[in-house]
Amino acid sequence: MxxxxxxxxxxxxxxxxxxxxxxxxxxxxxxxxxxxxxxxxGNAGQRSYGYVYPWAAPDMVGKALRGLFSRYGPFKITNPWSPRTLQFLAMSARCSLSHGLYNASHAALLELAEFSRHCFVALEEPPDASFDGQHEGLMEVADNQAACTALHQKARRLESLGIEHEWLNPDAVRQQEPGMQGPGAVAGGLLMPADGTGDCHxxxxxxxxxxxxxxxxxxxxxxxxxxxxxxxxxxxxxxxxxxxxxxxxxxxxxxxxxxxxxxxxxxxxxxxxxxxxxxxxxxxxxxxPIYPVKGYSLTSTIDDAAKAPRSTVVDHAYKAAITRLGERVRVTGFVELAGFQRHIPQRRLQVLREAFASRFPGAADLGHAEPWTGFRPMTPDxxxxxxxxxxxxxxxxxxxxxxxxxxxxxxxxxxxxxxxxxxxxxxxxxxxxxxxx
Ligand SMILES: Cc1cc2nc3c(=O)[nH]c(=O)nc-3n(C[C@H](O)[C@H](O)[C@H](O)COP(=O)(O)OP(=O)(O)OC[C@H]3O[C@@H](n4cnc5c(N)ncnc54)[C@H](O)[C@@H]3O)c2cc1C
CATH class of the missing domain: 3.50.50.60 (FAD/NAD(P)-binding domain)
Known part of the structure; x- marks a missing residue:
């Protein structure tokens, strides 16, 4: 055909x-x-089969409102009054409040991701190295007790769906990522050991x-x-x-x-x-009703491999993803409703630099990193x-x-x-x- x-x-x-x-x-x-x-x-490079979740979470409205007023909150709206933004926000809020939708969508996404994991195995020829791909796991790091509680809840859900995961205490978090010696607090971590990374481009x-x-x-x-x-x-x-x-x-x-x-x-x-x-x-x-949800990344070559991440870390304090891509490292963050506006404000990049410095100081100089912005093609649910x-x-x-x-x-x-x-x-x-x- x-x-x-x-x-x-x-x-x-x-x-x-x-x-x-x-x-x-x-x-x-x-x-x-x-x-x-x-x-x-220029995305975060995570093949996060155990870490897929729907956009419209039941607590998204409260979280979004709190994030709007914080410099570090990941959620931003820079063109709130455009009809497309208003329509998307209204549909997302309706999905987030729709009883049972989040859990059903989450289970469906995890099933699709698990299938995708198997399909990727066949795709990884020629070998991983040609796209800086590896399977060293994805770790979510909690910086306080509330974040730990949320991760424990997530772990129970993964358990019920039979998805491989491991709870890590602060020492085990640092063993998993020995380069993580920055001042950012570590209260615990959830590891998806079979997840992967790689340069999507x-x-x-x-x-x-x-x-x-x-x-x-x-x-x-x-x-x-x-x-x-x-x-x-x-x-x-x-x-x-x-x-x-x-x-x-x-x-x-x-x-x-x-x-x-x-x-x-x-x-x-x-x-x-x-x-x-x-x-x-x-x-x-x-x-x-697909909306372009904007995000940013910074990519830099690694100066000191011993201080760099081994794989990929999702940092709960900054809601940033920090990923090793061969000899490079990439920091990614923000979910911003700005329409198709490609401008990259310095204040967003500065938050990404701070996120990196709080976890992996000295690993790379993000002052000279390559900035990028892109748009997630997001559905309201x-x-x-x-x-x-x-x-x-x-x-x-x-x-x-x-x-x-x-x-x-x-x-x-x-x-x-x-x-x-x-x-x-x-x-x-x-x-x-x-x-x-
Ligand atoms: C900051 C950020 C971090 C992310 N991190 C991750 C991550 O870690 N893991 C993950 O799984 N996903 C991640 N994503 C999401 C992921 O990058 C996207 O879901 C994925 O790239 C979408 O791929 P796509 O092929 O659908 O879209 P695109 O890559 O946008 O491709 C669509 C193509 O269609 C073409 N096109 C559009 N209109 C026309 C037309 N009229 N005629 C011809 N061509 C047209 C465009 O030119 C474009 O090349 C992230 C996204 C962002 C923004």
Whole structure:
């Protein structure tokens, strides 16, 4: 079957890999200069199979309000009055208050993540080293008793779902991460020993090359601008080429400056366009209330390996993730509702530097680190959108929010199963594309 995949982020490329291995003819179209240049570029690098959770937690409204008034609180709103922000906030609040939804979504996410863990094993050839990947575990560190209580609660939930985890006292936390000698308090930690890390950008580019070698056709600097619909099917799409981007490939291309649009016929479409899926789905009669939830990262080479993290730490005091990526370290944080505003304020980066210094002082000089900002394609409840769309030949694999890198391998495989008429490996109820209408 001829399949058109929209989007060459980690989700689109893992989907392309799953489909080409099943014998389909795959074309991937992306508006940017290459693979993984949007959200998949600078994320926290955690393949956090035991640490996936829905966005709309029952206590999210209170937490968000408290965070708004603190410099360190992760939750920020910088354009509260835009209709899109207000709609997203209202839908998220409704989901967070919907009885039983959080627990059901959490269980579904953990099941999907577990499936993804297995699918990743097959994907990690060529070896881990080419994308600075490893499986040394993910540790959440609590800095006070309240955070410990919350982690104990989480541990009980993991226990009931049979997910491998370990409770660590403060000494064991420091044994797990011997470089963690900073002044930040340590009250305890929860370790997911089988979780992994890796540079999502490098991985995606490596897999895109492997896809090309198997015959997948990539069209970069090309946007989908419109669809041709007939008799409940998508028959094809209008594509617009863009001129090369002098800004290095991440800025939004100017559609008007490209060649005239051309038409591409297709048997099947898979929408993997991350934060832009909402606009692309609207002419198809689908309402996808995906919001671009902004985050920031700083990446630096390591100066002193003995003082650096071995794997990845989620720090409860700053709500920051600190991840080892080979010879580099990355600090990531913030969930900010700012629309598609790409500005990187120094005050956000300063908080990330403080978070790092409180745990791993002397490991790297974050004064010269590479700053990045990206947008999590977030759904109001949190689980991604995975399954059949309105048209008979439309599949959706989008809205991956906080965990697209972790879930990508499993979701690509599930798209393959659906396309080939197989029963999907897991129940897809929590991920249904129609759940917001
Ligand atoms: C700060 C931060 C930290 C994160 N940390 C983690 C983590 O540790 N672990 C984890 O699992 N996840 C993490 N994530 C989330 C993860 O990065 C995303 O879920 C994932 O990258 C989404 O991948 P994607 O392929 O769906 O989207 P993207 O990577 O954004 O790809 C979508 C692609 O679609 C293309 N596109 C859009 N519109 C069109 C169009 N009209 N025509 C053609 N192409 C189009 C875009 O150019 C883009 O390349 C983090 C995210 C952020 C922001």
């Amino acid at each position: 001829n399949v058109l995949i929209v989007g060459a982020g980690v989700v689109g490329v893992t989907t392309a890999w799953a489909l080409v291995r099943r014998g389909h003819q795959v074309t991937v179209v992306d508006r940017l200069e290459g693979a993984a240049l949007e959200t998949s570029r 490098r991985f995606t580019r490596m897999l895109a090359q492997a896809c090309e070698a198997r015959g997948v056709h990539f069209q970069y600097r090309t946007s989908i601008t419109d669809w041709y619909l007939d008799d409940g099917h998508i028959r094809g799409a209008w594509l617009q080429r863009h001129p090369p981007d002098p800004g290095g490939g991440q800025s939004a291309p100017d559609v008007k400056d490209g060649d005239s649009p051309h038409y591409l016929e297709t048997d099947q479409v898979v929408l993997c366009a991350g934060c832009m899926s909402r606009e692309l789905a609207r002419p198809l009669g689908l309402s996808l 949190g689980p991604p959108i995975l399954g059949w769309g309105q048209q008979k030949n439309l599949l959706l694999n989008t809205g991956h929010g906080t965990f697209g890198w972790t879930l990508s391998a499993g979701c690509g495989e599930i798209i393959g199963q659906l396309l080939d008429g197989e029963t999907p490996a897991i129940d897809l109820g929590a991920f249904s594309p129609g759940r917001f209408t």
